[in-house]
Amino acid sequence: MSTHVSPAAGPDLSRRDPTLDLARVAAVFLVVVVHLLQVGVGRGPDGAIVTSRPAEAQSWFDAATWVGQIMPLFFVVGGFASAAGWASWTARGGDAAGFVRTRTLRLVQPALALFGVVAAVLLGGRAAGVDPSLIDAAVVGIGMPLWFLAAYLLCQLVVPVAVSAHDRAPRLSLGILLSATIAVDALRFSTGIELLGYLNMLFVWPLIQQLGFWYRDGWFDRRGTPALLAVAGAAYLLLGIIVAWGPYSSSMLANLNPPTLPLVLLGVAQACLLRVARPVLAGLMRTRAAQAVVFAMGSRLMTVYLWHLPVILVVSGLALLVPGAAPVPASGEWWATRPVLLVVVALVLGALSLPLARIEALGRLGAAPRPWLIGVAWLLAFLPPFAVTVEGMDAVLAVCGAAMYMAAVLILRTRSR
Template identity: 60%
Template sequence: MSTTDVRGAANTPDLSRRDLTLDLARVVCVLLVVLIHLLQTGVGPGPDGGLTASRPLEQQPWFAAATWAGQIMPLFFVVGGFASAAGWRSWARKGGTASGYVRLRTLRLAQPTLPLFVFFAIVLGAATLLALAPALVSAAALGAGSPLWFLAAYLLCQAATPWLLAFHGRMPRLTVAVLLVGVVIVDAARFSSGATDVGLVNLVFVWLLVHQLGFWYADGWFDRRHPLTLLGIAAACYLSLWPLTSIGPYSDNMLAGLNPPTLPLVVLGLAQACLLRLARTPLSRLMQTRVMRAIVFVVGSRLMTVYLWHLPVILLVTGLTLLVPGAAPVPASAAWWWSRPVVLVAVLALLYALSLLVARWEAVGDLAPAPRAAIVAVGFALAFLPAFAVMRLGLSLPLAVGGAIALALAVWLLRRGGAPARR
């Protein structure tokens, strides 16, 4: 069966069986990321009259404790694991191959990322030619590119789904145990040697393990647990974070352990999966309202656009306030905090307007039969490397240009047709 025959299998929602609470969770996760980044972006007049850049949210004494609830990226990967399990099983039932699935999922991430890298290349190129405040431009580029780690991690999860789901079907506990041992070994090597880069290996183990929890969620493991059991597991997870962060080598700031990822993110992922299942009944009632369904549909259908573009838009709105006398309060001042709701509304409005232009890149559309598996592998690598490079080195003009070229090649290769596949 050709990819054309099965192209919608992994993406067509079955609303009669779809758990809308997971769509709500995904939207809430992304919107919370937008809010956190908004509160971490403090650019305005400094004490000496010049511009200053700071991260006001992280300066608060309660920030580290708040990250135990506010670090919701593990939950996003749990929900993503649920969606991946449903998508791959539907794809396979209709005769789709593993390489065809990886091709489709890679395109769904690479296509919307391509315009962003082109934008970065143009803006950073112009800033370089105009010699605009290099230090400030560099700081802004570093911040704007910071969310791209997600693409590298999620691409790995999507590529591994067909094989890890097969292992999950045959030996689910052993698969989790192997991944968990990998997490612990990498963390031990990193903290004992002091070589932070060793921790990058956990981009594989941590996120594949959290993604694997979504397979268990899809199979109903959390459904079969008594609510008190789920509550006990969640409580035990949060209690275990205390010795891990006070006696162990991990930071009590759950955002600090994001890149490279560490064991506490796995603990958070399990706790958040339990809490999501506990909240399913009230969330289901909420999703029965037309207003909430409309909000989730509007944001959910543009989710990649919102995630990818929210920091550039935040920086744009912040820059515009600097051009208006008195519109940019001193970062972390009372006026700055009171202005955040207004700025948030402006950012969301601009993101919606921007989505009317670029959200079309999220739709893969009709595809010709998949190219050979080797070409899919090359396309995957070209899509993965720009995000990984930005995560490791920070966004810069060379990486923006190189990333745009690599992503353009990835999209071109993955959209090419191959010989019709045989069953």
């Protein structure tokens, strides 16, 4: 039976870096902005509803993704937080099963509400005869960010083993994960079987998470700014070479699912640049305004991440009812409405997060279930977002996801006897 540690107990903040909290919030904010530019819902000259992805149609989009694809940095920061959380957990007598239980619950509980609402809306929309094109656009949009759940659940599962491997042989750990990443990419592109690329979920994101372990150990702190800039420059140079002469897309968004080697190079570069920017970020975090924003958004980050696309889609749909508020996607008028829509989405998310953020809180947990039950619950949590990543969201997956997530929460919150 796993050792019980209350998640409400205070974590060890002795090595907490507030600049990483700022980086995490900034990464999610950038994701919201990018998705706001990707969701085009409006009316054409004939009054018919038009849907598109305007940002991806722009000539500058691929180049912009080299900066805007910020998710590797999120996993670097997550690796730092996970290693610190694991150290704090074990210092209080916790074991691996209990750690995986609490980390899984923090992801599953807010996602359960999303799957439930999406299932109800999709089934209700079809029954009410809503325009199928709008439902299809909504389904694609809502499912777009759910790959993160599968990837982050996997990373949290391996934290105890990954930290142990890093402590024993940090270079060997990176080398094995990097070699496996390259091998999977080679197998995928040589055979043309795209599904093989999803094996890299086992290697790419855990590898980038390991960079966060190195960040916490102070490896980046011990390098001066010129050295860090040189490493970042070399990573971008190598990225350019493998994109120009290799099988990879020039769009870092296209390299996201299945995950590929370019994301690792982006992670290295972004980790270096984050450390270079640390003095500036630390100065910013000494201001009350930055502290307030980071605290307000950081305490409900999963809610913002999971719900921002549904909110964008709902607000865009409601704009169709207001004359002139939903111009043709990608038109000059459409681009001009983006700042206004961002403010509206932010206000709606803020109001929505008040009740939903409570779901993120674990509250008081009793003794953990048996480890094999925690494993079953983790699998129930992993399969729905992974299926959405591979196949795309639909009503069946939404309903199955809601049922499986409910089962996972019930298992994880059940006290052992």
